[in-house]
Amino acid sequence: MPQRSRYHFRFKAMGGPCSIQFYADSENEASLHAKFAMDEVYRLESKYSRYREDSVISQINRAALAGGEIAVDEETAGLLNYADTVWRESEGLFDVTSGLLRQVWDFKSDQLPLQSELDVIRARIGWNKLTWKDGRLGFPLAGMELDFGGVVKEYACDRVKGFCVQRGVKHGLIELGGDIGIIGPHSDGKPWMVGIRAPREPDQPIAMVPLHKGGLASSGDYERFMLVDGVRYSHLLNPITGWPVESLASVTVIADQCVIAGSATTVAMLKGDQGLAWLESLGLPYLAIGRDGQQYGDITINRP
Amino acid sequence: MSSEIFKKSPQGVPGNSRALNALTTAALAIPGMAMTAVATGVHAEAPPTNTEVGYRYSHYQEEDVPQSKLASGSKQRYDIDVHQFRVLTPVGENYAVDTTFDYETMSGASPYGTVDDGEGNPLLVMSGASIEDTRMDLNVKTTRYYESGTASVIGGYSTEDDYEAYNLGLEGTVDVNDKMTTLMGGLGYSDDTIKPTQASGFNRVTNESKYTATTFLGVAQVIDARSVFQTSINYAYSDGYLSDPYKLVDQRPNSRSSVAWNNRYRYFFGDLDAAMHADYRLYVDDWDLVSHTMAFEWQQNIDPNLRVIPSVRYYSQSQADFYTPIDIAAQPGDKSSDYRLSPFGALTFGLSAVAHSYNWKVIVSAERYVSDGDLALGSVEKEHPGLLQYTLVTLGFDYSF
Amino acid sequence: MNKKILLLPVLLSSLWGCTTVQPWERGDLAKIEMAWDPDPMKSALRDHIYFSKEGSSGGASSGGGGCGCN
Numbered sequence: 001m002p003q004r005s006r007y008h009f010r011f012k013a014m015g016g017p018c019s020i021q022f023y024a025d026s027e028n029e030a031s032l033h034a035k036f037a038m039d040e041v042y043r044l045e046s047k048y049s050r051y052r053e054d055s056v057i058s059q060i061n062r063a064a065l066a067g068g069e070i071a072v073d074e075e076t077a078g079l080l081n082y083a084d085t086v087w088r089e090s091e092g093l094f095d096v097t098s099g100l101l102r103q104v105w106d107f108k109s110d111q112l113p114l115q116s117e118l119d120v121i122r123a124r125i126g127w128n129k130l131t132w133k134d135g136r137l138g139f140p141l142a143g144m145e146l147d148f149g150g151v152v153k154e155y156a157c158d159r160v161k162g163f164c165v166q167r168g169v170k171h172g173l174i175e176l177g178g179d180i181g182i183i184g185p186h187s188d189g190k191p192w193m194v195g196i197r198a199p200r201e202p203d204q205p206i207a208m209v210p211l212h213k214g215g216l217a218s219s220g221d222y223e224r225f226m227l228v229d230g231v232r233y234s235h236l237l238n239p240i241t242g243w244p245v246e247s248l249a250s251v252t253v254i255a256d257q258c259v260i261a262g263s264a265t266t267v268a269m270l271k272g273d274q275g276l277a278w279l280e281s282l283g284l285p286y287l288a289i290g291r292d293g294q295q296y297g298d299i300t301i302n303r304p
Numbered sequence: 305m306s307s308e309i310f311k312k313s314p315q316g317v318p319g320n321s322r323a324l325n326a327l328t329t330a331a332l333a334i335p336g337m338a339m340t341a342v343a344t345g346v347h348a349e350a351p352p353t354n355t356e357v358g359y360r361y362s363h364y365q366e367e368d369v370p371q372s373k374l375a376s377g378s379k380q381r382y383d384i385d386v387h388q389f390r391v392l393t394p395v396g397e398n399y400a401v402d403t404t405f406d407y408e409t410m411s412g413a414s415p416y417g418t419v420d421d422g423e424g425n426p427l428l429v430m431s432g433a434s435i436e437d438t439r440m441d442l443n444v445k446t447t448r449y450y451e452s453g454t455a456s457v458i459g460g461y462s463t464e465d466d467y468e469a470y471n472l473g474l475e476g477t478v479d480v481n482d483k484m485t486t487l488m489g490g491l492g493y494s495d496d497t498i499k500p501t502q503a504s505g506f507n508r509v510t511n512e513s514k515y516t517a518t519t520f521l522g523v524a525q526v527i528d529a530r531s532v533f534q535t536s537i538n539y540a541y542s543d544g545y546l547s548d549p550y551k552l553v554d555q556r557p558n559s560r561s562s563v564a565w566n567n568r569y570r571y572f573f574g575d576l577d578a579a580m581h582a583d584y585r586l587y588v589d590d591w592d593l594v595s596h597t598m599a600f601e602w603q604q605n606i607d608p609n610l611r612v613i614p615s616v617r618y619y620s621q622s623q624a625d626f627y628t629p630i631d632i633a634a635q636p637g638d639k640s641s642d643y644r645l646s647p648f649g650a651l652t653f654g655l656s657a658v659a660h661s662y663n664w665k666v667i668v669s670a671e672r673y674v675s676d677g678d679l680a681l682g683s684v685e686k687e688h689p690g691l692l693q694y695t696l697v698t699l700g701f702d703y704s705f
Numbered sequence: 706m707n708k709k710i711l712l713l714p715v716l717l718s719s720l721w722g723c724t725t726v727q728p729w730e731r732g733d734l735a736k737i738e739m740a741w742d743p744d745p746m747k748s749a750l751r752d753h754i755y756f757s758k759e760g761s762s763g764g765a766s767s768g769g770g771g772c773g774c775n
Contacts, residue, residue: 025661074397078334085330089323158337167354168661259331260324283321360746364754388746404749458767473767492767522765524741530733534741538763564763568741572733579738587761595761603738611738621760644760656747667744675758692758698747 004171004187009034013041014153014177022164022172023187033169037160041176044159047075048152050099060137060146064130067142077135079151086263087127090278093270094263095127098239099147105244107226107235118242125239154262157181157215161258173211180216181258196299197222199249199289207287209299215258219265220250221291236269245272246291252299254285335397351449352400358390360667360700366412366692369428373689375421377430378413381692385409388700400447408439415690417552417631418641426629426641428689429552439464445473452479458492469496484526488536492518500549514544522566530572538564547640553631554640562589579603587621593645595621596681609661613669615654620681623647629686643690649679656698665702670695741765 004023007030011018020037024030049055056076063070072080086094100121104113124143131138137146153176160174161181172183173192185191191212195205199220209216224235233244247269255261264282268275276296279286287299331337366381387407394400411434418426441462448455458473475490494516500508522536540562547556565586572579581601588594601615624645626638656669672695677687733739742748756762 029661074335078337082327082330082334085326089326155334155337158331162337167663257328257331257337259334259337260327263327278323281321282324284324358746360750362750386750388750390746404746406749406753475767488765490767518763518767520763520765520767526734532734532739534765536765538765540763562761562763564761566763566765568765570734570739570741572736572739574733579736585764587763589761593760595759597761603743605738619755619759624760644758650759656744658744667747669747673758696754698750700746 005030006187007031007034009038011038011041013038013045014156016177018174018176020160020172020174022169022183024169033164033167033172036163036167037174040159040163041156044152044156048148050147057146057148063137064139064144064146065142067139069136069138071136074135079148079155080132080137082259083148083151084127084132086267090263090267090270092127092240093238094150094267095125095239096146096148096150097125097127097130097144098237099149100125100145101237101239101242104242105235105237107224107233110226110228112228112233122240122242125242150262150266151259153177154179154215154217154258157258161215178218179258179262180211182211182213182215185212196252196287197250200293206289206295207299209252209254209287211254214254214256215261216252216254217258217261217265218250218252219269221247221269222250238270245270247272248275249289249291249293251275251279251289252287253279253282254299260284351398351447352392352394354663354704355391355393356702356704358388358392358700358702360386360388360698362386362388362696362698364694364696366694369430369689373428375419375427375429377416377428377432378434379430380412380434381430382410382412382414398449400449402445402447404441404443406439406441408441409437410439411436414550415643416550417554418629418689420630424630425686426689431550437465439467443471452483453477453486456490466501467496467498469494471495486524488520488522488524490518490520492516494518496544498545498549508549509545512545512549514542514546516540516542530574532570534566534568536566538566540564548642551631551640551642553633554642555638556626556640557591557638560589560591562587577605581615591645592625593621593623595619609659611658611660613654613656613658615652615656615671617652617654618649618679619651619675620649620679621647622680622682629688641688643688643692646677646688646691647680647682647684648675648677648688648691649681650675651679663704667698667700667702669698671698672696 004025006021006023007027008021009019018041020034022030022033024033046052047055048057050057052058056072060070060072083096104117104121124141129141130144131140157174157176157179158181161183164172164183170184171187174181174183180194182192191210194209194211194216196207196209196218197220198204198206199222221234221236226233234247236245236247237243238245251265251268253261253264255264264279264284268279268288271278276288279288279297285299286297288296290296363385365383369379369381371379385408389405390403392400392402413430414435416429416431419429421427439462441460443458443460445456445458454477456475458475460471462469471492471494473490473492477486477488479486497511497513499511502508518538518540520536520538522534524532524534526532542560544558546558546560548554567584569582570579581603583599585597597617597619599615599617601613604612606612624640626640627645628635628639628641629646631641632639650673652671652673654669654671656667659666674693675691677684677691737743752764
């Protein structure tokens with residue numbers, strides 16, 4: 001049996017640092033896997049990038065802006081169905097049409113938007129304001145916008161995870177901008193140790209979590225925020241009110257699929273003081289940190 | 305850690321959360337997640353994502369006829385080499401084409417018939433000279449994968465020095481009941497022509513044909529997280545020349561209807577990292593031949609790159625109603641002394657090893673086949689002298705890219 | 706023969722009662738060693754050999770062409 005070595009590849013994608021690690025018999029084999037993984041991440045990035053004119057999301061948004069209709073491919077349809085499910089399960093808090101709020105919330109300006117501005121924008125936000133049926137998206141209301149930012153990164157993690165397993169990779173980990181997918185434990189069967197950031201000192205790990213499989217996602221109010229008159233306004237915006245939520249400071253969830261871990265954390269943050277109840281109801285291992293620094297949940301349970 | 309934490313759902317163990325179930329179902333329904341679903345997944349079929357090529361070389365030598373059972377001719381039976389080639393390739397996102405090509409060469413003597421040894425027992429008459437033949441078989445199966453099912457079209461052509469066959473097939477599967485159940489069915493048709501060699505010298509037929517129509521229906525069921533079961537009924541009807549032109553005395557009915565009831569069970573032993581396969585087939589036809597086949601296979605993972613597979617198969621058949629152990633040329637009506645229509649039982653012991661990495665597999669396997677009158681379920685009065693023994697050795701690889 | 710064909714719907718209805726195994730619990734079932742045919746080329750060769758040396762045949766497929774196989 002040849003000696004298996006650990007290979008580590010770093011790259012930039014999906015707006016952040018990414019890395020993939022795995023055990024392979026040779027550098028040649030490892031780089032083949034890595035190329036395959038990166039190609040898949042780049043494919044999804046370009047397919048769903050708002051910054052590319054030819055992306056699927058840009059095509060959809062041209063139809064949305066004009067108040068038209070558009071048929072989408074199967075993969076996009078699957079993501080939309082998933083987004084629809086999360087929207088329903090979160091009672092409208094997770095909404096792929098909420099990206100428009102960025103137009104009035106500028107977290108670098110240290111200025112709050114006017115309520116009148118917000119009201120104008122809010123009128124064009126709401127998953128229930130568009131039609132989604134038989135693979136076709138319809139926008140009866142012109143000027144809406146879709147954004148898959150809250151799903152694609154985690155979905156890419158799951159895809160790479162699946163590809164690698166299918167290619168026979170048994171030991172590895174992929175990280176895309178903080179979201180983690182486990183391809184399989186270390187070659188000796190030991191779990192990967194994943195650090196969770198402290199919300200007020202993002203460079204400090206507050207806990208180390210052993211992971212054998214599945215995915216892990218985190219969300220925190222530290223990612224983007226502004227202080228106005230001593231009040232902290234985070235980037236976590238309630239799509240219904242248009243205002244930031246008084247959320248937990250950070251949430252980390254482990255699930256079999258990264259997309260699920262991602263949705264679970266995002267919704268927990270958006271739920272505000274109901275966040276903990278949501279996490280409990282899911283029954284997934286989690287670690288939540290309140291704004292007072294108190295920790296909830298137990299994430300170290302992660303049976304191999 | 306308190307014991308309370310175990311109420312939470314560790315990965316893979318679903319909680320009672322309706323919300324989590326809804327999210328998971330929606331996530332796994334994203335077509336691209338099928339990949340993950342295969343890994344974490346379902347027993348339903350998913351289209352291949354890579355092209356896979358495979359090659360197998362197999363060799364087996366049928367053992368010599370013991371002198372005590374031979375009346376005349378060569379005791380040396382067939383020596384056979386088979387080269388199998390396969391390419392499975394995805395076409396677009398929803399199609400796959402599976403092409404197989406077999407190249408088989410055989411040489412040796414073949415049984416012509418049987419004669420009385422003077423005490424009422426049969427002795428084998430073998431052909432004198434060695435017969436050489438080559439078989440080539442091309443089969444193409446195109447499958448369309450749907451959200452909950454597959455549809456396949458199959459076309460094949462097979463040729464030998466004295467034989468030619470075309471076949472067509474349609475097969476389909478439908479997943480129902482949350483993909484817990486798969487219904488399957490198919491139709492097949494084969495058109496075969498035989499043009500025996502040395503026809504004039506032996507007073508053989510020169511050009512005969514037959515067709516065979518088959519249909520099958522089946523159901524596969526996920527029983528629990530570690531076992532699956534499949535049962536199917538296969539009906540076949542052949543019409544035309546069904547005799548063996550190389551036998552000195554052989555006349556069979558010109559039609560044959562058969563029903564085969566197949567059952568397959570798979571069980572995964574998580575703590576042993578092994579899978580057990582148990583198969584049973586009951587076969588009945590209107591030539592009065594009944595057979596039972598039982599096969600067991602143990603797929604044992606030794607380490608992440610090696611699987612070892614011991615197997616055993618038991619087979620027993622009754623005789624066809626027109627079978628005669630000793631040829632009687634003058635007997636009117638249907639008659640045959642073919643050992644394949646005689647009552648017997650057979651045992652096969654096999655051992656395979658599969659070494660695999662991310663994109664290749666190497667397969668080594670050996671099988672020992674023994675057939676004997678004493679192995680039959682019922683008692684056999686006069687064992688056919690032509691029953692076979694052989695050892696089959698296979699070497700091969702699969703490569704995907 | 707009629708009796709055997711009746712078996713199918715009977716088995717089907719009894720199997721329907723199996724408790725649902727959620728898609729995410731089916732990991733073991735998806736393993737190659739749990740496939741009906743982990744090595745289709747090997748099964749194809751076996752079927753061909755047994756077809757040529759025994760008096761019966763027929764499986765869960767539409768079957769291929771025949772052979773001389775004397």
